[in-house]
Structures are given as C-alpha cells and as structure tokens.
Amino acid sequence: MSTGGRGSLLAQPLQLPSLGRAAAYLGLFLLGALVALAGALLQAAWFPGGLLLALAGAAGLFVGGSYALGGRGGAVAPVVGWILTVLLLTASRPEGDFLFGAGGGSYLFLLGGMAVAVICATLAPGRQPDGGSVRLGK
Template sequence: MSNPLHTLLGTRAQRLAEPLPARPVRIAWYAVLFLLGALGSLCGCFVQALWSPAGLVFALIANGAVSYLGLRATGTKLGAGVPLIGWFLVLLVLLSPRPEGDFVLANGLDSYVYVLGGWLPGLICATLPTRSPFTFGIPRQRD
C-alpha cells in the first residue's frame, strides 16, 4: 500500500533524480518566488487578522506552499529560501509604525504566531533533499 504523502510530494529518490531547470529558468523562478513571498506576506497580515484563527492557519500553509513550490520548481534550496526573503522584507515594512499611529499587525497572539511562525514552513522546505548545481544536499555517491 503506497503512502499518500509520497504520492503527493514524491519520494526522496524521485526528488534527487529530477533534472535541474536551465539557469535562466531558475533565475526567472527566483524573481517570481520573491514576488509571491512578498505578496503572501502582505495578504497574510490581513488574512490572519480578518479570519482568526482559520486565517492564521491559511496564511502559514500558504507560506509553506510557496516555499515548497520554489523547492520543486528550481530544484535548489535557494528556491525555498527566496520566498522567505520577500516575505520578511515586506513584513519589516508592515511592522514599522507610521507617523499617524496606524499599524497593520496589532498586538495579539495571532500576530505574534504569524510573525514568529511564518518562517518555519519555509525553513522546513529548505531542509528537504534537493538537486543543486553546487551538490549541496546531494548525498555522496560511493564508488
């Protein structure tokens, strides 16, 4: 009986056997993933506050989904990390107070969980084994 998670995500051997996309394709993916991470941060700040607690769960799952997309689309660990960079940079702007006294993220448990837990799905995705042009993450083949 096959594991449904392996069917969805693929096995370790399948992920390591996937070919890397060409360098220009990876660079384009990095730009798209950065923008998706930034957009996810902006949307996540509002969604987690509007539909608490389901919005918080949705925002965290979306962070993980974009990071996993980056991992699989680029075949590198950097692909999982680039959305986090965009997410974090937009989050820094949204966390800063404005002169008028307005703010996007209010003090509350949901906001703290979003800020402190939003990077965790991307970090988990970055630890998964991948193909990499620098052989980082590829187990050594014994002769």
C-alpha cells in the same frame, strides 16, 4: 594528482544563473511578498483558521518554489520576500498606522511564518549532480 573523475564534478566554479533562472527567482521573491501581504490581512480576519491558511499558503509557496527550481534557492527566494514584507509591515508609521495588532495571532503569524520558512528552506531538495544513482560500496 588525479581525482578519478568524481572530484571534477564537485570542484566546478560557481556560475551566474541564467536569465530565465534569475527571472524565476525574482518572480518567487515577489510572490513571497504577495503571500506575506495576503497572510497579514487573512490571519487577523478569520482567527484561527485564517492564521492556519496563511501559514499553509506560505509553506506551499516555499516548498513549491524549491521543487520548481530544483534546489534550495527556489525556497530561499520567496522566504526572503516574505520576511522582508512582514518586517516592513510591522514597522509603525509616523501617523500611527500599522497593519499588525498586538494580539497573539500576529505574533503567531510572525514567528510561525519564520519557523515555516526555516523548515521549508532546510528540508527543500538540494541540487544533485547529473548521472546515475549509485550506492557507494556496491
């Protein structure tokens, strides 16, 4: 059976990313961790402006990563770095030290950042196949 040319575009096997693309994902992952650390310090210092600035910085990184790499993977890489860093910062150490206090601002940063991450990763532009843009049925 023939797929008419269109099915062959959709049935391509997955390939490993190139070395440059993998380095870009790693860089975005590390930037996500850095933005999470800076946001954790900033949100408590200048509440509520610091909280808004920290969340806006995270959203900018997530959306910027998706546009830079041309797909949702560019948004997911910094999101994973951000969430892992925030979760590691919330764990208390045996000495009793921790970075987040029990205030409302910390919870807003944690939950708001996760909501921003999901929104940015969901609304990020998906990769489109090459070719002209045509409408079906015309």
